[in-house]
Amino acid sequence: MNTDKIGISEAISLVIIIMISHIILSLPNEILTSNLSAAPLNVIYITAIALVFYIIISKLFKPFHNQDILDVSEYVGGSILRKIISFIYIVHLIFISGILILSFADTLKTVYLNDMPTELICLVFILIAVLANQFGFKSVSRTNAILMPFILITVLIIFLSLFTDFVPQRVFPVLGKGINETFISGISNIFAFGELIILYLIRPNLKDTKQANKVGIISILLSGSFLFITVTALLLSFPFITGGEGVLSIYMITRTIQFGKFFQRVDALFILIWALTFFSYLSVIMSYILKITKKNTNTSKSSPMIYLVALGIFIVTLIPQNIAQIRFAENVIYKYSSLFIVFILSFTILLLGYLKKKKQKGIVEIKQEVNNES
């Protein structure tokens, strides 16, 4: 019996955790600075495109029952292609998780842990993810699913707490930098849905593969909604963020939250929830890296690999020298690598696999017809 099988809520949580982690850091800033007042419109637009894209993906996945993108790549180009794709996925996941953890560690250092080296904070996150993975994929995904409602509630609280300070007219000029920037070059903001990478890998882990469509659609809609909420809250409350002047924008909101005169300074509570979010995020990413390596090395135990993966992530956290480099890695490298891997490379392989399957099916049908005739 495969102990790695998960239900719908766990699967949705696995996908959303990636988007939420990016939302807590700089994703809303990136979308706001590139689209200004049209940012909410752009989020609706890219969510719709991501949804259509996923529906296409799920159609292409139909012939590959219970298989992930690595199986499809093996089907298309043999074990060599599978190894290449696995390598690209592993490098991407290690790099992005390393940068994201470094970014959050840097935030923690700025806000609370001024005396602690950033490297040490990163190391704690990585070690905890290593330990969490000792319990296995199912434990990681269950913990993540338990944590998810709390994380989403914090985002909702942020939105509601700012509601009275909203200036609705800040959505004008409605087209922001123009039609081109909002709808044509603005399509590149679909990188925000880099979480789709998990949807390429999650199918074999689902208890019921038929539910994959549901998982994908719900997680895209939820992620899109929460991205919309944060982008709108920031746009309507802080005009200076559109000028690129809010580095820790979501944290900045939490500093303004107070419930009457008694409950002030609740930001520490948000930081606690977000720290747990990043523990969970890193554990999830590490689980998937291990799954990919397991598939390629044909090993039953993944324990020794955990330390190598952890080392890889830790090395990545040591690369950027300053906040500018972190932002560059987070917003530029992540943007283009996500666009390439999720929306071009994986899609192309899936399309080729689908066409090959169709062609084979055609040949089989022809052969059957010939056999029947003979």
Next chain:
Amino acid sequence: MKARKFLIFLIILVLISITFLGINSINTLDNLAYVVSIGFDIKDSGKLELSFQIAMPSGGSSSSSSSSSSSSSSSQSSESIINSVECNSLESGINLVNSYLGKELNLSHCKAIVFSEEIATKGIGEYLYTLMNNIEIRPTCMVIISRCNAKYFLNNSKPMLEQLSSKYYEVSSTAERTTGYTSDTTLQDFFSSLTDTFSESYAILGSVNDGTQGNSNLEGSDTASIASETPIDTQKNIETLGLAIFKDDKLVGELNGLESIAHLTVTNKLKNATISIPSPFESTNYIDLYMEKSKTKNKVELTNGTPYIKSNISIKARIISMSDDYKYLDQETVDIIEQYASEYIKSYISDYLYKTAKEFKSDIASFGKYAVSKFITWQEWEKYNWLDNYQNSFFDVNVSVSVKSRYLIIDT
């Protein structure tokens, strides 16, 4: 297997505890000095002078004043001490005071940031960016522009009815709800307006009132006074009354109490206010109106590129002054008062609007947010440059006062 899981759990717990519970931190209450307010002045040499009002944790066991650059012997509030330092920047000033005090200044309980008029006229943008970037300072602390020296302002901050200076600042900011004589402006509000493309900033106007500077030119109205000029006979203390108006990050003018009420009315922020209007029945008398609800609908039209701003204001008020001659329960009397009050309020709101547009050239009422919807793209909006075009605005103000006289306890 269970023992292994327990061990892993224990390791996770220890790691989190060591890292995040601050047990490695050396910052305790004994090492920190909590700043209640910060004052920004500029010296004749062009150097910045920072003043820190620091809370006394022992609750007023001593009072003293000192200055790293020059000694001062002015009187202090019983619950705080003032330290001032001449420096190049906020951070270097904090470091100098830290070395002098032997403690670390902590700004997380700072309630007010006071700029002197002199420094505000030269521009406070760089200080605001630094303050917004400081993780300890809350965006909810007040911004006050002092008509006098900021250090003098802090030195005279002596709460009469409060035990704690921090509480005093917190409570005084809520006074706008009952008087309307100023508008509670936080650091975040100020910074947002500063960086916004459709509004300009304003701040609370403050000063020291020594009880001897009562303004004799109040044109008959008690509300037309400004900080330090209210005719109050009291001991020397700070007061906040009126608004300081900015164009970009530079102070360009002041509004008095009545104009502040006008500002709050136009921006839909007025909670309650009492105004005295000359009596329509007897020229030497005044009628006090308690404005309790006001609703303003603003509309901006661009005619040949010139802003034409319409403000329709409806106010619910009640008469709180009495006279033995007037029948306030008589419909005809009420109609006359309503009409007179509407004209009076319309007149001072129009004066306020033209003052902001023609004299200060500063859209503190954020009319730009009504104009921005006329533009499709950001480029068009920036090209139009609302903040510069605001000075060409024309206003059409309509005021409708609805007087409720039924609150009277006795008829006259």
